[in-house]
Amino acid sequence: MITVEGLTKRYARHVAVNNISFSVEKGQIVGFLGPNGAGKTTTMRILTCFLPPTAGKATVAGFDVLEQPMEVKRRIGYLPETPPVYPEMEVAEYLRFVGKLKGLSGANLGHRVDEVSNRCAVADVKHKLIGKLSKGYRQRVGLAQAIIHNPDVLILDEPTAGLDPKQINETRDLIKSLAGDHTIILSTHILPEVEQTCEQVIIISQGRVVATDSVQNLQSGTRGAETIRVEVSGRDGSIEAGAVRQKLEQVAGVSRVVLRESSPQLAVLEVESLKGKVVRGDIARAVVQAGWNLNELHTAAHTLEEIFLQLTGAQPTLEAPASGEKQ
Amino acid sequence: MRNVAIIWKKEIDSYFVSPVAYLLLTMFGLIFGFFFWNAVSYFVIIGIESQMRGGGGPMSVNEYVIRPLLSNVSVVGLFFIPMITMRLFAEEKRTGTIELLATSPIRDIEVILGKWLAALTLYGCMLLFTALNFSFLFRYGNPDWKPLAVGYLGLLLQAGGLLAVGTLISTMTRNQIIAGAATFGVCLLLWVLEWVSGYETATWAVVLSYCSVITHFESFAKGVIDSKDLVFYVSLIFLGLFLTSRSMESLRWRA
Ligand SMILES: Nc1ncnc2c1ncn2[C@@H]1O[C@H](COP(=O)(O)OP(=O)(O)OP(=O)(O)O)[C@@H](O)[C@H]1O
Ligand SMILES: [Mg+2]
Numbered sequence: 249m250i251t252v253e254g255l256t257k258r259y260a261r262h263v264a265v266n267n268i269s270f271s272v273e274k275g276q277i278v279g280f281l282g283p284n285g286a287g288k289t290t291t292m293r294i295l296t297c298f299l300p301p302t303a304g305k306a307t308v309a310g311f312d313v314l315e316q317p318m319e320v321k322r323r324i325g326y327l328p329e330t331p332p333v334y335p336e337m338e339v340a341e342y343l344r345f346v347g348k349l350k351g352l353s354g355a356n357l358g359h360r361v362d363e364v365s366n367r368c369a370v371a372d373v374k375h376k377l378i379g380k381l382s383k384g385y386r387q388r389v390g391l392a393q394a395i396i397h398n399p400d401v402l403i404l405d406e407p408t409a410g411l412d413p414k415q416i417n418e419t420r421d422l423i424k425s426l427a428g429d430h431t432i433i434l435s436t437h438i439l440p441e442v443e444q445t446c447e448q449v450i451i452i453s454q455g456r457v458v459a460t461d462s463v464q465n466l467q468s469g470t471r472g473a474e475t476i477r478v479e480v481s482g483r484d485g486s487i488e489a490g491a492v493r494q495k496l497e498q499v500a501g502v503s504r505v506v507l508r509e510s511s512p513q514l515a516v517l518e519v520e521s522l523k524g525k526v527v528r529g530d531i532a533r534a535v536v537q538a539g540w541n542l543n544e545l546h547t548a549a550h551t552l553e554e555i556f557l558q559l560t561g562a563q564p565t566l567e568a569p570a571s572g573e574k575q
Numbered sequence: 576m577r578n579v580a581i582i583w584k585k586e587i588d589s590y591f592v593s594p595v596a597y598l599l600l601t602m603f604g605l606i607f608g609f610f611f612w613n614a615v616s617y618f619v620i621i622g623i624e625s626q627m628r629g630g631g632g633p634m635s636v637n638e639y640v641i642r643p644l645l646s647n648v649s650v651v652g653l654f655f656i657p658m659i660t661m662r663l664f665a666e667e668k669r670t671g672t673i674e675l676l677a678t679s680p681i682r683d684i685e686v687i688l689g690k691w692l693a694a695l696t697l698y699g700c701m702l703l704f705t706a707l708n709f710s711f712l713f714r715y716g717n718p719d720w721k722p723l724a725v726g727y728l729g730l731l732l733q734a735g736g737l738l739a740v741g742t743l744i745s746t747m748t749r750n751q752i753i754a755g756a757a758t759f760g761v762c763l764l765l766w767v768l769e770w771v772s773g774y775e776t777a778t779w780a781v782v783l784s785y786c787s788v789i790t791h792f793e794s795f796a797k798g799v800i801d802s803k804d805l806v807f808y809v810s811l812i813f814l815g816l817f818l819t820s821r822s823m824e825s826l827r828w829r830a
Contacts, residue, residue: 296678299827321680332675334585336592348581349679393675 249274249401249431250295255304257290264290266455267304272448277427279446279463280435281556287455288435289329292403295433296326309400322351325399327407331390335379339370339389342378343396350397360396367422368392369415383410391419395426402426404434408441420445439556451556476519476528477508479544480535487540489515499534501525518548578681582689583696586663590697599658599697603651604704610647611708614640636718637798641709645726645796648705649789652698652734653762659697660741661755663690664823668749683823687816691735691742698734702727722798729795732808733788737762739815746822765789 250272257265265287272278280288293299294306297317305312311319334342343361352360365371368388373381378389387410394402407423408416423432423445436442442449443463451459480492489510496505501522509516521527528545535542590596618639667673676686706727712718741758748754769787771780784790791808794801 293674296674298674298677318680318682321678324678326674326678328671328674330671332670332672334589334672335670336589341588345581345585346675346679349578349675349681351680 249276249309250433251305251307252291252295253305255291255294255306256302257287257294257299258302264455265294265301268452268455268457269304270450270457270460272431272433274431275428276448277423277432277434277446279442279449280433280452281437281439281442281449282435282452283437285454286452288452289405291452292326292328292405292433292435296324296403297321298326323400325394325397325402327390327394327402327404329405329409331386332393333378333386333389335377337378338375339378339381340365340374342389343392346393347396350399352397360398364392364396367395369418384412384415387411388415388419391422400430402430402432402434404432406436407434408436408438416441474521474526474528475548476521476531477516477544477546477548478519478531478535478542479514479516481514481541481543483539483541486512487515489517492535492538492540493517495534495538496531499527499530501527501530514543578685579689579692582681582686583693586690586693587696590693595658595662596697596700599655600701600704603655603701606651607644607648607705607708610644610651611705614644636712636716637722640712641718641723641726642796642798644705644709645723645730646792648702649730649733649792649796650766652701652730653737653766654759655701656698656734656737656741656762657755657758659694660738660745660758661751662745663694663742664745665748665751665754668746669751677827683820684816687742687819687823691738691816691819694738694742695731695735698738699731702730719798725798725800726795728800729792729804729808732795732805732812733792736788736808736811736815737765739812739819740765743815743819743822746819746826 252271253269255265255268256263268287268291280291282288290299294301294313295308297313297320300314307313308320309323311323313320334345337345340361343365344357347357347360362371365374368391370385370388370392373385378386381389387407391404391407394404402423404423408419411419420441423434426432427447434445447462449459449461449463450457478496481487489507492515493505493507496502496517496519499519503520503522505520506518507515508518519527519531528547532542532545618636621639664673667676677683709723713720740761741754744758744761745754748757765786765788767787769784769790772784772790785807788808788811791804794804
């Protein structure tokens with residue numbers, strides 16, 4: 249549905265998007281993830297024909313963004329970073345205006361306005377001036393205008409920015425319910441959002457794609473090694489976390505041990521194995537032989553956060569602040 | 576065409592929900608009312624004097640009242656045009672709504688035409704005030720209506736050209752004040768260019784004074800449609816709108 253090949257966007261001196269390629273299948277929800285200034289908005293602006301690329305090619309629904317922009321524009325709904333609303337218009341009036349711009353008319357227009365105001369929970373402020381709405385409501389109005397013409401492709405730049413937690417969940421559900429018929433690209437900084445909403449994730453950093461995969465694959469596969477979470481307590485009710493850590497570090501095949509939580513009664517550690525080694529049994533044996541209780545042991549999935557930080561070049565901060573120790 | 580109408584309606588609504596339109600209309604109405612009162616009073620005094628001297632036949636209302644008033648309107652318009660056009664694109668750029676327009680299936684030229692026509696419509700509403708005053712002349716005298724109609728045509732053409740220039744300038748900045756001030760400067764310049772013809776007859780002076788929008792209005796004020804002046808205004812409109820569409824395009828490439 250969307251293909252991007254060798255896309256580059258250069259501003260005066262600065263290369264914002266550097267030779268990126270990816271493709272999105274019909275009906276998928278793709279999360280576009282990257283730190284500030286990574287080039288997410290720039291890429292989206294190219295896909296929506298707002299900015300022309302410096303080099304490379306992008307097509308939406310088979311139409312090239314440079315050669316057939318009208319066809320592309322007819323098929324996309326776009327929520328820019330700041331909702332493109334007119335403060336002096338009422339919500340319903342604005343949605344009608346956008347609907348007309350997108351080519352709707354007559355009874356169908358009124359019907360769609362009602363439908364999207366219900367779906368995006370702005371029906372109760374229909375006759376309020378947009379300038380008097382709160383930021384979250386303005387964001388919802390922005391989302392409503394993006395879907396008013398029921399486009400094949402939805403491009404949402406930080407759709408949940410400024411919403412309250414309840415509304416964030418509702419918006420995520422809304423986005424998920426739109427998948428299938430619609431192909432959706434959304435950008436975000438919020439990692440759980442990607443884990444909850446998206447099937448596919450594209451991580452970009454400094455204008456380059458650093459990973460593109462399904463969320464599951466990313467969570468399990470980046471390091472090629474296992475991370476095991478171990479919870480240990482002492483038989484007599486007290487435990488020395490440092491000793492546990494030392495003990496586990498001596499187990500063959502373990503590459504490193506990180507203390508996650510420690511209290512006088514309890515220690516929670518994460519043990520990383522070397523690539524291809526299975527160390528679970530050895531860890532369990534080591535704990536029990538040392539005379540501690542093994543409360544819990546399971547393979548921890550990498551959090552997307554870790555993967556994200558790792559791929560975008562920042563140091564993962566695995567150490568829990570409470571432990572007060574540097575590894 | 577439909578898209579032009581959608582944009583036109585949106586712009587008209589936004590002029591009339593904000594105080595902008597009412598403020599402009601009121602100010603223009605007051606200023607013109609003052610001019611009108613002056614012109615008519617002057618006409619009456621001159622008329623009485625000439626009758627006391629036993630001078631020639633009846634004086635022409637067209638020549639002594641309508642013609643100077645139309646010229647006044649054409650100059651006063653220069654001051655109002657920046658206020659009409661300054662927000663057209665600058666505001667859309669500042670608030671980011673330009674992203675909505677630019678990513679909707681609507682061509683740049685349709686956006687530009689819709690906005691320009693809305694600006695021209697507001698100017699037309701201002702002219703309605705003058706028509707209200709002129710209607711008194713018809714009530715109490717019998718001026719010729721044809722020169723007046725030609726005068727209005729001239730005013731609309733002149734405003735059309737200047738509004739196109741203002742629209743162009745509005746695409747170049749995201750700051751309304753800058754757009755307004757720059758447009759005002761250009762309008763003023765286009766007015767005073769004509770002064771060089773007062774002391775200089777070289778080619779450059781002829782060219783400069785040709786560019787002055789005011790000189791081209793004189794024939795219309797007299798009630799004559801001079802094709803030379805008509806061509807000037809129509810070209811100014813086309814040039815202004817064409818450059819606006821180029822400017823919108825280049826914004827994207829530079830953005
Ligand atoms: N109009 C512009 N002119 C020059 N540079 C720009 C322009 N717009 C963006 N940039 C630069 O391009 C880079 C990518 O910006 P972009 O807005 O795409 O980032 P982003 O991933 O959306 O970031 P954020 O998470 O903060 O929204 C940034 O370094 C930014 O400074
Ligand atoms: Mg962004």
